[in-house]
Amino acid sequence: MQAFRWGSFGARWRRLVLGALFMAGVGSAAAKVTALVGGQLIDGWGGAPVPHSVILIEGERISAVGTVDSLVVPAGAEIIDTRGMSLLPGLWDCHVHTALLGHADYAHWHGTYQPRFASEIMPAAARQLLQAGVTSAMDLGAPLADSIAVRDNIAAGKIPGPTLYVSGPFIQHAAPKGREHYRWGVSGAADARAKVGQLADAGVNVIKLIDQDQMTAAEVEAVIDEAHRRGLPVIAHAHRPEEIRRGLKYGVDRFEHTGLSTAPGYPEDVLTALKERTADMSRGLLFWCPTVEGFLNYEDNITNQLHIEDPAWEVEIPADIAADIRASLARPGWLPYYQITPVRSKTSATKIAQLMEAGVMPLIGTDSGIPMKFHNQSTWRELDAWVNRLGIDPMTAIRAATYWPAVSMKVDADYGTVSPGKYADIIAVKGDVMRYIDLLQRVDIVVKHGRRVK
Template identity: 45%
Template sequence: MSACRGLRLWPGLLLGTWLAAGSADAATLALAGGTIIDGTGGAPIRNGVVLIDGERITAVGPATQLRIPPGAELISTEGMTVLPGLWDLQVHLMRLGHGDRTRWNSTYGPLAERVVMPIAARQLLEAGVTSARDVGAPLEAALNLRHRTRNGLVRGPTLYVSGPQLRKQVAPEAGDWQWVVEGALDARARVARLAEAGVDYLLLADLDLWTAEELSAAVGEARTRGLPVHAWAERPADVIRGVTLGIDGFLGTGMAGLPALPEEVILSLHQRLLDPQARPLSWSPGISGLLNFESLRANPEPLDDGPATAALPPLVRADVLGSLADPGRVDWWEMPASQARGQCARLRQLDEAKLRLVLGSDAGVPGHLHSRATWQEIDFWVSDCGLPVLRAIQAATRDAAITMGAGHEAGALLPGLYADVIAVRGDLLRHPVLLQAVDIVIRRGSRVR
């Protein structure tokens, strides 16, 4: 057998392994002994080794084929599952699971940048989320937190931000992180402002309420400026209009409580995917927010888990838990039981449609703590909805990175990519719930847990 067989060295990355990351002999950190899931959907590597030099991975493969360089720091992963750091493409950094949206917005909205968003970022990273996409925050707050996390000034994942959502209906207290669009010229101007500020993508909502001219102006301006466009899929019309305009992806599967995606939605998706000239289409279903809340209605005990709320200041923790003391009082518009019942059916439809399914948890909505949300999304996909665990992991790693234009540098355990790595004790392939207790978290080559 060739000595290189079984090593994760893609042809396009082979040269980059030595240019960007150095050779395996230069590794300064080695994780050895565990089962490796590389995020690409390939077969797991038993008794595997991951070698890291600085911020980059230098080699991945079986222990029988990789030599750990002398002087490298050794982290034993015996008895563990090792995988790429998780990506969560649907997080609300502005919210911490509070059950009263109006009170939260008015009381904590002004504290978003200094208090709320750094707490959410820290909870995500400590839960093994090394990259995340925020779904709406004040523009300067979002950009500042992205800068601070990327430069190690705040403990958190690598962030991708949209700044404020663009939509047609906005609550009075939410004007800083949701901007109303009033006409085509206004739509173009708001997209231009966001692009010039440096956001990573454009997020639209209420697509069924926009005029055709407004949507065309917003998407056209985004394309001119190189901004990907994503939108909330709240109603069937949102999807059909978004597909027609060629947007890059959707978030959520509320569908106004329908038991399944309507036939006209599936048809529009198929037509888009069959068009060889069309852009790739991704979808972050975000099913766990509603499913978790329904579970809490029956058993609120998980909210009393100390580690899950340990990062919250005592007064904030008391306020969040107090707002959830009576789940029946939580805003029905956000947490309707009718929408929860069709979540698995809609997820399976999207999987069968063969679009790029990516993982997003809706972390931050009522009862859905950033410390728990991402692993719950994976567990619901597998345990409740029946998707293969490797499919869910790929959606939370490689496919998510590709969706955000970062597949060339992150999202998998491959030589030359950023060393974002997590490890959990036990066999994750049999028990995805093990992700609720991540033992090792490495972000960009630095161990944070």
């Protein structure tokens, strides 16, 4: 064993570091031990960042965490020099759509590209997310067989991507015509239970409800009860007050979006019900994924179109599909999808403040894949909007993208923090992300399950 000391950077050490940095490909996985040495660690637990950190990785998992003054680096370890970098747990994006790539016209997209979802489109989205530092993601709304196949191919190492948690199709009362492949209607409580059972038997990780205010009360209750009986959390849209009321009444585990159109805030009875729910410790935390960046930045996005012009979002996407997406966004200010957004954006900060005051636990999610939202940039832009537009402190935002998502999915024994025994999902970024959160737009190192993939 050899002890690494912060002040001992001699010529021999520098040669070792250079050798590690210039290793070809992703050789980290072949090394018995990998050591990330010297960076500032934000471990996900919420404490002060740890300078001069050392993280030891053996196989897929973290074996030890310390500092250069307290932790011995084993002889023969592959050493990755992270001085001058911020190290974090791999990010989670709690609301993505890998079957979408930012195209403006849903009808055209689904009518044209559905046969290419599993083979080309969803794998491209998964690769982009991983390269952006997203090592875990929740894919909420796609054809069932495609969702399961892509998730399982990632887990088997056949394609690169984040660890995926999938819902398959939405559950609602009546699916819109032409969208039945990713939206399932139910007719009565028995059918609701049967549809949830079909999803559970296929192996989904969560059940997603949408437009539950248009369902019968018996259907909503049946969906949630059957999902919980099968050990699956239920995630529900919160676009309208009655969606929230019904979700709370029957036990939804998490809500999505801020919703409520142009209303200035949530009705008092909804806020009261939220506070009563969050005060009930026996039921655990109530999670909420607001997906708010698109509202806060809408006017900037249509006047300053650099994020659309940037060719980085085309990486991994077949050329014909990329060209179609780009053509659909030629006039971003004309998209019907967003015409009400300038008014809604003025209420977003108030609604977020109301939710946090009511005691919900916010999670970072983006709706990535919807028009103008690209998988290579959605997650960092959401984090940046939380910190620099809403004034949320960086540690709260980071934990909403690391620790709390793992807790919400009951996988915090394996994910969410940089801790011994957990999977080595770690990212590193040059600079201080606690001061400049937007540095996350250029993640320098991505380690997933102990394997360096960037």
